[in-house]
Amino acid sequence: MKTHQYEVLIVGAGGAGLMAALYASRSASTAVLSKLYPTRSHTGTAQGGVGAALGNLEEDRPEWHTFDSVKGSDYLGDQDAIEFMCEAAPQVIYELEHMGLPFSRNPDGTIAQRPFGGHTNNVTGKPVTRACYAADRTGHMILQTLYQQCIKNKVTFFDEFHVVDLITVNGSVAGVVALELATGEMHVFHAKAVIFATGGHGRVWDVTSNAYAYTGDGVAITLRRGVPAEDMEFFQFHPTGIYRLGILITEGVRGEGGVLINDKGERFMERYAPKVKDLASRDVISRAMYLEMQEGRGVGGKRYLYLDVRPETVNKYAALDNRTRPDGSPFRVTGEEILAKLPDIIDFCHVYLGVDPVTQPMPVQQTAHYAMGGIPTNVHAEVYLDEKGAIMPGLYAAGEVACVSVHGANRLGTNSLLDIVVFGKEAGLRAAEFSGGASFQPLPGDAADFAREQFARLRDGSGTEKAADIAREMKTVMDDHVGVFRVKDGMQQALDKIRLLKERYKEVRAGDQGSAFNTDMLNIWELSNLLDLAEVTTVSALAREESRGGHARDDFPQRDDKKWLKHTMAWMREGDVKLRYKPVTITKYQPKERVY
Ligand SMILES: Cc1cc2nc3c(=O)[nH]c(=O)nc-3n(C[C@H](O)[C@H](O)[C@H](O)COP(=O)(O)OP(=O)(O)OC[C@H]3O[C@@H](n4cnc5c(N)ncnc54)[C@H](O)[C@@H]3O)c2cc1C
Secondary structure, eight states, X not given: OEEEEEEEEEEOOSHHHHHHHHHHTTTSOEEEEESSOGGGSGGGGXXXXXXXXXXXXXXXXXXXXXXXXXXXXXXXXXXXXXXXXHHHHXXXXXXXXXXXXXXXXOTTSSBOEEXXXXXXXXXXXXXXXXXXXXXXXXXXXXXXHHHHXXXXXXXXXXXXXXXXXXXXXXXXXXXXXXXXXXXXXXXXXXXXXXXXXXXXXXXXXXXXXXXXXXXXXXXXXXXXXXXXXXXXXXXXXXXXXETTTOOBOOTHHHHTTOEEEOTTSOOTHHHHOTTTGGGSOHHHHHHHHHHHHHTTOSGGGSSOEEEEOOHHHHHHHHHHTTOBOTXXXXXXXXXXXXXXXXXXXXXXXXXXXXXXXXXXXXXXXXXXXEEOOBEEBOTTOEEESSTTOOEEEEEEEOSTTEEOSSSTTSOOTTXXXXXXXXXXXXXXXXXXXXXXXXXOOOOOTTTTHHHHHHHXXXXXXXXXXXXXXXXXXXXXXXXXXXXXXXXXXXXXXXXXXXXXXXXXXXXXXXXXXXXXXXXXXXXXXXXXXXHHHHHHHHHHHHHOOSOBTTBEESSSOSOOHHHHOEEEEEEEETTEEEEEEEEOOOSSOOOOOOOO
């Protein structure tokens, strides 16, 4: 078995991992392990923009960004962390610009900005242009820019190395175990500090905008090693996925004036969010869409609605709203402008739907999109072990896998790309600083045993069960009962089913028994992660008897601050999920009802 030694190990080569690598490698020996080739990470699919109160087109302030994020989080976000992120935003955007990120530009050469849901001018309550963008390929440009910088700065990469376990000694981090895809060989990586930056877990659901690789490996691995998972009941359903496929249509479409229309041709968001309408926050819009379809106003009675960005529609509603550009001129668009600002979206619609968004409306439905919950951390990306604030020395998490918590019960669009660069940087700096003053823990002789056992079981199972069937049944039950709206009985049914599926999983045997490029085996291992996360999500959701942000219950329709203004912490112990709670950090903004 091969053993490697680095001071700092980063698991994941998306925006958070690469930003961490750039900073850690300045002062510590650093390696990045990634199950995907780095530029295939999900960050590369992010379209709409990254939020920062640069105020390039109109007045904007980091305090407004902070308040919008607190409100958007339905007051569950930790206010110290949100303030940290929003204050750090402008500087980190300029840092990316100076690295060479090709942002779209305003005529005066400054970085272009567009409105996005929930981001407002706090005085007028109107949408503000805060999302910095590179056409509709913002994440792609962030990922490429950071990867180029890492190569320039000679960061070491282990591509297509699948991390399957975390090694701890005496409550401290000692490294990770990884499986090399090309050979099937297990490697032990000995380290002083480990940063998890493994992204989200939307593949728990059937209709999702998430990449195939979004299987929640980081949260599952750490849960198995006694680390809790925070606020797992909060998962965001994005309003506009392509009907049936779930592929994302960026909120930037609505930022550019697009509107949601029901079967009767009504712009229904006027009724649900009279002030900001189609730019209300995602949880609000997803629920409104659900209700429209429930009441029979889905297009042709089906479970989809139209997203309409045809210039005539945009111009009609912009005129009715008296919408103006930041310079005061009336907001009007042409087909050419739509094409220039949303080229990839137009392309997706041509390819997947045969629809031309400049002349036809797009059929959309809600799609499982973003994990607000994850590995609990503080603003320095250090990982909490309990609800009282104990941390695990040497362990860090950043990006979508982490719960800082800056998104609380609902994330605002553009705040994740911001989260990954701000907290990725912080994780890299802190891990390097920690490793400067720490020594390597002695590596236990049996470091790879637990990982080996897990894979041995997949080789030796009875083979009476098929992983594909289990995955399908899990996704369906999660879509049906732990989706946009939830009730006790449904969630209990889902939980019973998931537990049954976990039993059936034990009988799965990998069809491919070889060593080289055995993706079959790895996909089955990933399914075990999804099953664990489905269970933790459902147990956390069943317990939370209120509606808040992305967690909406028909049987408890109100937000209940008296009982539930607190974060869930979930542990997996002896085959069961145990819950405890910790308070939300409130600094300046007392919880209020959200009005849009
Ligand atoms: C379609 C889409 C559009 C989006 N648009 C926006 C947007 O416009 N604005 C915005 O703010 N947010 C957006 N988001 C959300 C945002 O893009 C993501 O939350 C963010 O990019 C996640 O970055 P990350 O670095 O945490 O993870 P990722 O970029 O997903 O990287 C995860 C990395 O972990 C590695 N990895 C995972 N498991 C393992 C393992 N077991 N072993 C080794 N490596 C592993 C992967 O190889 C990968 O390199 C969008 C998300 C989607 C899905």
